[in-house]
Amino acid sequence: MPHFTIEYSANLDGRLDMKLVCEVVRKAASETGIFPLGGIRVRAIRCEHYAVADGRQNYAFLDMVLRIGEGRDLKTRQQAGEHVFQALSRHLDPVFAAGKFALSFDMQINDKDTSWKRNNIHDALKAEAQAG
Numbered sequence: 001m002p003h004f005t006i007e008y009s010a011n012l013d014g015r016l017d018m019k020l021v022c023e024v025v026r027k028a029a030s031e032t033g034i035f036p037l038g039g040i041r042v043r044a045i046r047c048e049h050y051a052v053a054d055g056r057q058n059y060a061f062l063d064m065v066l067r068i069g070e071g072r073d074l075k076t077r078q079q080a081g082e083h084v085f086q087a088l089s090r091h092l093d094p095v096f097a098a099g100k101f102a103l104s105f106d107m108q109i110n111d112k113d114t115s116w117k118r119n120n121i122h123d124a125l126k127a128e129a130q131a132g
Contacts, residue, residue: 001069001110001117002035006044008062009052015060016095018044021088025064028087032080034072038122052102061102062092070112081107 004025008018022042029040052059066081085105095101 001039001067002029003067004042004064006062006064007047008044009050009060010046010048011057012060015098021091024087024091025084028084032083034076034080036122038119038125059100064105066107067110068107069110077107
């Protein structure tokens with residue numbers, strides 16, 4: 001972990017490069033220094049069917065949820081969350097300027113007793129760094 005899931009309104013197509021959005025989030029998460037590089041995941045899911053506010057079709061949204069494992073204090077989580085949110089928000093400034101847009105970001109903590117993982121990426125990154 002961390003795993004970022006981005007849901008966004010389909011009317012952002014053509015206005016936003018979602019691959020670049022994912023990279024902005026991935027880079028910002030890495031910059032915090034609190035997340036293991038091998039655990040970072042960023043995915044974007046286009047929402048074809050949605051309704052915003054009073055139903056006008058020109059409203060757009062991007063909602064991001066971050067799931068992380070236990071063990072980080074509140075201040076550390078807040079600082080990391082703020083860093084990621086500010087990087088994403090700055091990247092989306094042109095979308096805000098071009099129309100009505102809602103951005104949201106929430107962080108959730110997974111309970112280790114009910115969270116299962118299998119990942120060999122961590123070992124591969126360590127081996128590459130040692131061979132470096």
